[in-house]
């Protein structure tokens with residue numbers, strides 16, 4: 045069957061599209077709608093017609109018909125001839141209000157806004173369900189990489205156990221540059237901004253908020269529960285140093301900002317969700333270790349499917365616009381053929397496990413006084429907290445010694461208490477770095 049030939053009687057021959065925001069992503073969305081118009085029409089069975097583009101500055105030249113530009117996104121969303129709204133503004137308000145209005149008025153919405161979804165998917169999905177329209181957000185997690193749709197649709201008959209990986213392009217770009225070329229942290233961050241990877245406020249990237257928002261979205265979908273950003277334990281990369289990367293290399297490891305969502309069984313035998321984001325050492329032999337630059341990768345483990353890996357460009361205007369446009373085609377086809385995409389699924393309602401109970405491994409770097417017996421005293425502190433040591437490396441200095449300890453797996457709370465105790469020991473002059481270690485089974 046040729047796409048578009050089975051159109052129902054009375055189906056629209058054109059669909060009005062409003063684009064909210066013409067930044068890194070919005071500009072590429074507009075370009076694709078314009079350049080690929082013929083192919084999109086054939087795939088959808090109706091033409092996509094750009095009704096307007098909401099921008100802040102009407103005077104700035106943007107290479108499109110100026111009559112399409114408006115600085116009133118609310119009026120654009122309400123237009124009767126708009127069927128699909130693409131929100132690529134970023135931030136919570138006004139996108140939340142604009143999307144809710146669009147949905148209530150029977151328009152389908154495609155958004156790349158993870159910060160918004162990690163907080164308000166519930167209310168927006170309800171508005172979409174009530175109006176029988178679509179809310180699609182593939183671009184919100186890992187840019188171009190199809191991961192939302194595989195989890196929501198392809199794996200809908202399986203039981204997902206774990207979704208873990210690198211879902212922030214900016215931090216991966218910075219860490220890769222620091223590890224591979226010894227680049228300076230601030231320079232690498234500025235370059236990520238220039239390349240269109242970083243958020244408008246890059247604190248969201250470097251402090252892990254963006255990755256945590258994505259983890260909340262992934263955990264909600266994978267485990268059929270509602271997980272918000274506040275449920276995700278979060279640490280960013282701003283305290284990762286060149287020294288950490290160098291000593292990780294000595295353990296045949298590198299450092300990556302990981303987002304980990306998994307089912308864990310509590311002491312009471314009940315299943316819970318652990319959702320967490322932190323920089324961690326992973327072995328150089330681990331598949332995620334070779335993911336560099338703004339590339340992302342997500343590893344999904346499901347009971348029957350086994351292990352699946354998704355890899356590709358996680359940030360940048362064109363890659364993200366590709367994911368947006370995939371959703372636009374889905375939403376448009378649904379308008380033409382009277383279909384609709386999957387509804388939000390939260391029936392399992394699994395609770396979230398606090399980080400203190402989650403088993404993790406630590407890498408602790410500290411400066412210790414150079415004196416006989418210090419190593420034993422420090423090892424004793426780990427033992428006191430029930431934490432066993434997997435490896436120790438001692439690096440000498442004139443009057444101080446740098447000691448690096450890698451532990452076996454223990455409840456995160458016990459590891460954190462051990463670090464607090466170390467900080468108060470007379471033999472330890474400073475705990476200079478605490479990272480977790482993942483990708484091993486010890």
Ligand SMILES: NC(=O)C1=CN([C@@H]2O[C@H](COP(=O)(O)OP(=O)(O)OC[C@H]3O[C@@H](n4cnc5c(N)ncnc54)[C@H](O)[C@@H]3O)[C@@H](O)[C@H]2O)C=CC1
Pocket residue numbers: 064065066067068069070098099100115117131132133134135138156157158159183184187240241242243244358359360361364
């Ligand atoms: N850049 C990337 O690699 C990715 C971005 N995203 C998400 O896509 C969205 C857009 O990101 P970017 O295009 O990178 O951001 P951007 O900052 O480059 O673009 C946003 C544009 O919206 C405009 N804008 C903001 N508020 C407005 C308002 N009230 N009225 C009119 N215009 C307004 C800004 O002036 C700006 O031009 C964000 O939610 C972001 O998190 C998602 C995946 C990847």
Ligand SMILES: N[C@@H](CC=O)C(=O)O
Pocket residue numbers: 184186187211212213214215241242243249254358359360
């Ligand atoms: N700032 C984000 C953009 C994509 O989601 C990132 O760096 O990954």
Ligand code: NA
Pocket residue numbers: 182183184185186187188189190191192367
């Ligand atoms: Na994606």
